[in-house]
Amino acid sequence: MRRGEVGGTDVARRLDEVRARIVSAARDSGRDPATVRLVVVTKEISPDRIRDAIDAGATDLGENRAQELVTKMEALAGSPVKRWHFIGTLQRNKVKLVAGRVALIHSVDSAELGGAISERAASERVVQDVLVEVNVSGEPSKHGIDPGAAWSLVASLAGLPGIRLKGLMTIAPPGSGVASRAAFAGLRELREQFRGELGGGALDELSMGMTSDFEVAVEEGATIVRVGTAIFGPRR
Numbered sequence: 638m639r640r641g642e643v644g645g646t647d648v649a650r651r652l653d654e655v656r657a658r659i660v661s662a663a664r665d666s667g668r669d670p671a672t673v674r675l676v677v678v679t680k681e682i683s684p685d686r687i688r689d690a691i692d693a694g695a696t697d698l699g700e701n702r703a704q705e706l707v708t709k710m711e712a713l714a715g716s717p718v719k720r721w722h723f724i725g726t727l728q729r730n731k732v733k734l735v736a737g738r739v740a741l742i743h744s745v746d747s748a749e750l751g752g753a754i755s756e757r758a759a760s761e762r763v764v765q766d767v768l769v770e771v772n773v774s775g776e777p778s779k780h781g782i783d784p785g786a787a788w789s790l791v792a793s794l795a796g797l798p799g800i801r802l803k804g805l806m807t808i809a810p811p812g813s814g815v816a817s818r819a820a821f822a823g824l825r826e827l828r829e830q831f832r833g834e835l836g837g838g839a840l841d842e843l844s845m846g847m848t849s850d851f852e853v854a855v856e857e858g859a860t861i862v863r864v865g866t867a868i869f870g871p872r873r
Contacts, residue, residue, distance in 0.1 A: 649693035662855035678865030684712035701725030703734040737761040758799030768806040804842030817850040821857035
């Protein structure tokens with residue numbers, strides 16, 4: 638075990654602490670905690686340590702890299718994982734490793750990527766659930782489509798075969814609770830605008846919030862939070 642990592646008992650304890658914080662944030666903001674899904678982020682985490690989280694009740698796992706996803710899915714085959722999520726940047730040449738294998742792709746940020754996912758899903762005769770990643774904060778280092786161009790992408794994805802558009806995703810700027818809250822509120826408002834354009838109950842999911850800011854995200858309406866470090870300890 639590398640320095641900073643936590644063992645199996647600590648993984649279970651820390652997972653429980655994260656769940657309790659989600660419940661508290663939801664209740665403080667007048668929400669039902671059951672409307673918030675915790676995705677346990679497995680980036681750079683070994684299958685053995687991921688099993689510790691599964692044994693402690695983790696049902697949704699999120700991976701950032703396509704090849705790691707395949708390796709870990711194979712290593713953990715037969716374990717009671719309900720859903721795998723792909724949460725990282727997805728290159729079009731890696732779509733074949735992901736589409737049809739995960740419950741949700743969080744990071745669609747272009748029509749070209751959406752088209753590649755649609756083509757692969759249709760060829761596999763499956764429907765792939767996806768989110769549009771929006772760079773609400775406008776940081777150059779962040780992936781995601783600009784908010785001003787997001788509606789065009791949402792509208793184009795909504796008409797593609799093999800894809801079911803479930804909502805939006807964002808990553809908030811680091812280091813500032815105020816900036817995080819503004820980004821999360823901005824994504825929620827964008828979702829409501831797009832719902833009006835689409836007519837009704839589309840775009841149910843808001844994937845936002847990580848270890849440093851998931852409670853703020855819950856307060857601002859997140860339906861999915863993506864947490865790894867708070868559960869497994871620091872990565873390399």
